[in-house]
Amino acid sequence: MFTRDESDAALARLLPKGVIPGVVADADFDMTSSDYYFNSYAHFGIHEEMLKDEVRTKSYMRAIMDNPHLFEGKTVMDVGSGTGVLSIFAAKAGAKKVYAIECSKIVDQARNIIAANGFADVIEVIESKVEEVDLDVKVDVIISEWMGYFLFFESMLDSVLFARDKWLKPDGLMFPDKCTLYLCAIEDAQYKSEKIDFWDNVYGLNMSCIKNVALTEPLVDTVDPEQVITTVEAVFPVNMATIKVEELSFAVPFRIRAARADYLHALVAFFDVEFSHCLKKVAFSTGPNVRSTHWKQTVLYIDRALPMEQGEVLEGILACRPNKKNHRDLDIAVEYKFEGKHVNAERLLRYRLR
């Protein structure tokens, strides 16, 4: 890991403030990302997708309902309660009071769902952004499902940390409380050719200007574990009890080693999530080696194919920061250096996850 000063210096170099050359202009986007964001959660469809993600929802269910000793008689806050599902788990686990805070219009359905399941006397639904809630209480537990693609997409963690700092008791618990962002690399010749190199020659026409833009957009997709050609490195651990919002803009060094001889086409990021206060460990991963979730993995294509012999190392720096204009988007940069038997390469690449 870098020190905070090293991280800030690398961040300023990899993701300088202002317009980043090569990344699509903001002018195309009239609505703010917040408008899109909250409207999208008003419709039941997105909640259907999340609820049907059994890895996600059953992990929360087990973490909460298998640990009634952490919930019985407690006051709980559910930040971004959506349909109210996590609030109901907490009420079932014995919470005496649950504040379910939700700012999108799904809140109307949440009220119906909570009443239909007999928890209206325990769960108080508050229709508001958590940042605007006026509540003079301290809570024992904060539950929230805030994770986005690349862990930080949508920046909802900022809101959860706001709630933590305002309402959580000093000895209160965060559910979940630990997450880690991982990085590895894949061989992906075929798909890269279909998605990126396609623009080089479209019915005999050179459209490679679009190729340059396509390269800056990370792809959210499921990666076949057979494609992973390197070690997997934990690059950014998040301790929910202590992390500060400003630390969510970061630069971290990485070093991944080829596990076999192959071509490297892309870096892949994913995360895991842990509820470490549980009596028995409850955790889930969004990596390529386990059952896939709706977060899939995030693929960052690099500018060329790097031929790697087994044991050779790709090292570099990964930087990430919420976009200045649309703070729910992420600016990501990768600076890599590779000295191999077949090729030496050094490059700084920038991406926008939107």
Ligand SMILES: C[S@@+](CC[C@H](N)C(=O)[O-])C[C@H]1O[C@@H](n2cnc3c(N)ncnc32)[C@H](O)[C@@H]1O
């Ligand atoms: C990922 S969904 C999770 C919904 C539900 N907790 C679940 O697990 O199915 C996040 C929810 O948080 C809400 N949300 C996001 N930011 C919020 C904020 N600042 N204040 C209140 N609600 C917020 C969104 O509208 C969305 O319904």
